Amino acid sequence: MAAALEIQNLEVVYQGVIQALAGISLQVPEGSIVALLGANGAGKTTTLKAISGFLPLENGRVTSGSIRIGGDNIAKLAPHTIVRRGTFHVREGRHVFTDMTVEENLVASTFAQRSPRSRKEAFDEVYTFFPILSQRRHQPAGFLSGGEQQMLAIGRALVADPKIILLDEPSLGLAPLIVKDIFEIIARINREKKVSMLLVEQNASIALKYASYGYVLETGRVALEGTTSDLGKNDDIQKLYLGVDTDEIA
Numbered sequence: 001m002a003a004a005l006e007i008q009n010l011e012v013v014y015q016g017v018i019q020a021l022a023g024i025s026l027q028v029p030e031g032s033i034v035a036l037l038g039a040n041g042a043g044k045t046t047t048l049k050a051i052s053g054f055l056p057l058e059n060g061r062v063t064s065g066s067i068r069i070g071g072d073n074i075a076k077l078a079p080h081t082i083v084r085r086g087t088f089h090v091r092e093g094r095h096v097f098t099d100m101t102v103e104e105n106l107v108a109s110t111f112a113q114r115s116p117r118s119r120k121e122a123f124d125e126v127y128t129f130f131p132i133l134s135q136r137r138h139q140p141a142g143f144l145s146g147g148e149q150q151m152l153a154i155g156r157a158l159v160a161d162p163k164i165i166l167l168d169e170p171s172l173g174l175a176p177l178i179v180k181d182i183f184e185i186i187a188r189i190n191r192e193k194k195v196s197m198l199l200v201e202q203n204a205s206i207a208l209k210y211a212s213y214g215y216v217l218e219t220g221r222v223a224l225e226g227t228t229s230d231l232g233k234n235d236d237i238q239k240l241y242l243g244v245d246t247d248e249i250a
């Protein structure tokens, strides 16, 4: 299967000295959901920022390696060019414009729209996936619950009609039932719109459930990779990420 995203030997350095990624390689096949797991500071968010072109904003730099989207190396492109080519980064912490209404937040994403469809069509699609946003469309986004803000953050990505969405910790700080609802919709977007996803999650059990393949990062390197069904059976993953006491089971 063709790759929506292919990273080879990627190295990233912040402030000229802090090496955050020390040569990682990974692939997201077209139409798939791939999980990126790892402890705090392993380099997950840095990987997403390298793809979306955000590193220079934090004095970070790709020092070596390639990031290919649809075959083209985008490692040196500016963020607005990358998003217009179909890669949308839904950042950790539900970045929405809190003083703007739900619909104004969607309008703010139209600069990145790839398809010629009208705003109305794009917004109606968001409201079909997230009906609660339609009810709240004229309210300031700051009045939404955490779960609704996460839905809006994903809705803003949908407006752009991306080929691939980079999702950074969509479950963070949300109640388990809301997390399940949001992931069911993420899975529908992936299935129905064939949008590929690279998913960073601390919640390994949910990531392994919805992704088909996963990579585990450790201090800037890929320590382990495999299908999510294999990773779910791995002793280290069970101990470190799923809270299973494998010694006790044995």
Ligand SMILES: Nc1ncnc2c1ncn2[C@@H]1O[C@H](COP(=O)(O)OP(=O)(O)OP(=O)(O)O)[C@@H](O)[C@H]1O
Binding pocket: 014, 015, 018, 019, 020, 038, 039, 040, 041, 042, 043, 044, 045, 046, 047, 058, 060
């Ligand atoms: N803006 C920055 N300036 C300097 N160092 C940074 C910056 N952002 C991240 N780092 C460092 O790069 C490494 C990787 O950080 P990163 O945020 O990518 O990890 P992570 O796996 O996403 O962790 P978390 O789960 O805590 O978000 C860490 O050592 C971190 O301290």
